[in-house]
Amino acid sequence: MTIKKIFSPKKPLFWLFAITATISISIIFIFFAPNLFFEDEADSYLYVRDDSTIEDVVANLQSSNNVFSVFSFKQAATILGYKKIRPGRYQLTNGMNNFKLVRMLKNGRQKPLKLTFNNIRTKEQLAARLSKIIMADSLSIIRLMNDSVFLATNNFNSNTSIAVFIPNTYEVFWDMDAHELFEKMKKEYDIFWTDERKAKADAIPLSPVEVATLASIVEEETNNKAERPMVAGLYINRLKTEMPLQADPTLKFAAGDFTIRRLKMGHILKISPYNTYRNKGLPPGPIRVASQNGIDAVLNYTKHDYIFMCAKETFNGEHNFAVNYAEHQANARKYQKALDDRKIH
Numbered sequence: 001m002t003i004k005k006i007f008s009p010k011k012p013l014f015w016l017f018a019i020t021a022t023i024s025i026s027i028i029f030i031f032f033a034p035n036l037f038f039e040d041e042a043d044s045y046l047y048v049r050d051d052s053t054i055e056d057v058v059a060n061l062q063s064s065n066n067v068f069s070v071f072s073f074k075q076a077a078t079i080l081g082y083k084k085i086r087p088g089r090y091q092l093t094n095g096m097n098n099f100k101l102v103r104m105l106k107n108g109r110q111k112p113l114k115l116t117f118n119n120i121r122t123k124e125q126l127a128a129r130l131s132k133i134i135m136a137d138s139l140s141i142i143r144l145m146n147d148s149v150f151l152a153t154n155n156f157n158s159n160t161s162i163a164v165f166i167p168n169t170y171e172v173f174w175d176m177d178a179h180e181l182f183e184k185m186k187k188e189y190d191i192f193w194t195d196e197r198k199a200k201a202d203a204i205p206l207s208p209v210e211v212a213t214l215a216s217i218v219e220e221e222t223n224n225k226a227e228r229p230m231v232a233g234l235y236i237n238r239l240k241t242e243m244p245l246q247a248d249p250t251l252k253f254a255a256g257d258f259t260i261r262r263l264k265m266g267h268i269l270k271i272s273p274y275n276t277y278r279n280k281g282l283p284p285g286p287i288r289v290a291s292q293n294g295i296d297a298v299l300n301y302t303k304h305d306y307i308f309m310c311a312k313e314t315f316n317g318e319h320n321f322a323v324n325y326a327e328h329q330a331n332a333r334k335y336q337k338a339l340d341d342r343k344i345h
Contacts, residue, residue: 030072030079034095038066045111049135050087050175057085057105066092073098082106087135089113089174113174118167120289121258126165130181133174140178150179154186156209159285163212164189167291192292200299204236209285215294216286217276220249220258221309224317228297234306234321236298243307245276253287261344313338 038044044066048057058074061067076082076098088110092101103109115133120126123145127138144150145161156164164185172184193208201211218231238245252258254272268275274283306321308328313335320331 030075030098032097032099033072035068035072035098036066036092036094036096036101037068038092038094044092046090046092046105047135047174048085048087048090048105052085052087054082054085073101076102080106086110087175110173110175112171115170115172116168117165117289118291120165120167121287123162126162126289134172134181135175136178136181141181144178144182154182157285160209160213162286162289163209165289166192166295167289197295197299204298204301206298210282211295211298212290213282213286215290215298216288217245217247217249217283218297219290219294220252220288221247222317222319225293225297227318228294229300229302230304230306230321231309231319232298232301233304234309236301237305237307239281241307242280244278244280245282247276250274250276250283250287253283262339310335315342 044064046057046060046064048060052060054077058070061073062070067073080099080102082102082105084106086105086108088108090104090109091111113133115130117126117129120129123142124138127141127145130136130141131138146158148158151157151161154164164182166185166189168188170184170188172181176184198208201208204211206214214232214235217235218228221231222228235245235247237243248263249258251263251267251270251274252260254270254274255267260267268277271278273279274287276283304321305323308322308325308331309319310322310328310331312318312320315338320334322328322331
């Protein structure tokens with residue numbers, strides 16, 4: 001019998017072969033054929049929120065214009081039982097097939113990302129920055145940072161919760177909520193506060209949160225990292241003698257305006273727990289997110305006898321230091337004259 005007769009359309013073997021071939025081709029097309037393509041050949045990411053449905057996932061893929069066949073993806077998702085949606089940030093690679101894509105989504109194999117933040121002053125700024133990187137929205141982050149009951153379980157309060165966030169680069173997952181974010185930052189906070197750092201804080205003596213509070217003031221006083229231990233030493237001298245800190249940045253924080261160039265009597269007289277002209281000791285909490293450099297500047301402060309300082313009349317970010325009020329007044333007059341000359345009011 002010839003091959004032609006064996007595979008004649010009238011023979012069952014022909015139809016078996018035809019059906020098998022069709023199924024094989026369909027399987028290859030649905031599961032293993034490349035289905036994602038990117039013009040620049042760079043990887044892309046699919047963001048799946050916690051309230052997403054399978055239809056949302058399909059719509060997101062379709063809107064990217066990088067999917068060759070949405071139909072084949074739907075078929076693969078159905079056959080592989082992709083029903084439970086796992087939120088996350090998923091890496092899409094050029095030439096990825098549906099089998100790998102569906103398995104990744106089904107198993108929640110998302111790609112971690114780098115969480116970086118620095119130069120942050122307020123909770124609102126911090127929440128806005130973080131919400132641009134992770135799924136948690138800014139409102140939920142702020143609410144948690146003001147949640148006295150939750151914060152008390154971690155020995156923080158609404159004034160000190162910002163101290164948990166120490167600027168660095170952290171590896172996190174995009175789908176974390178506000179609680180998971182705080183837990184991550186608290187874990188990193190505990191790692192940062194080594195026994196050596198705690199011992200240095202005890203020797204001042206200050207608690208870790210108090211160190212962060214003082215560091216936030218020091219950082220607002222000077223951008224000059226080399227000068228920060230000097231400034232920290234001055235404030236520690238004031239704390240030890242129970243002299244008011246009289247830190248200008250705390251007045252700006254109390255006024256809610258860090259752009260103030262020249263403080264006036266109204267700022268000094270303002271009633272606020274953050275007014276270190278009216279109140280002795282440290283304010284209730286940090287006035288900005290304290291950096292590692294600022295914290296270490298306090299822990300390794302320069303020991304000296306200075307108790308006064310004034311910004312230099314050169315406006316280079318440095319300060320003139322003094323051990324008595326007469327010297328300080330001379331420095332202050334030079335700075336005030338420089339302000340007048342520049343018409344800064």
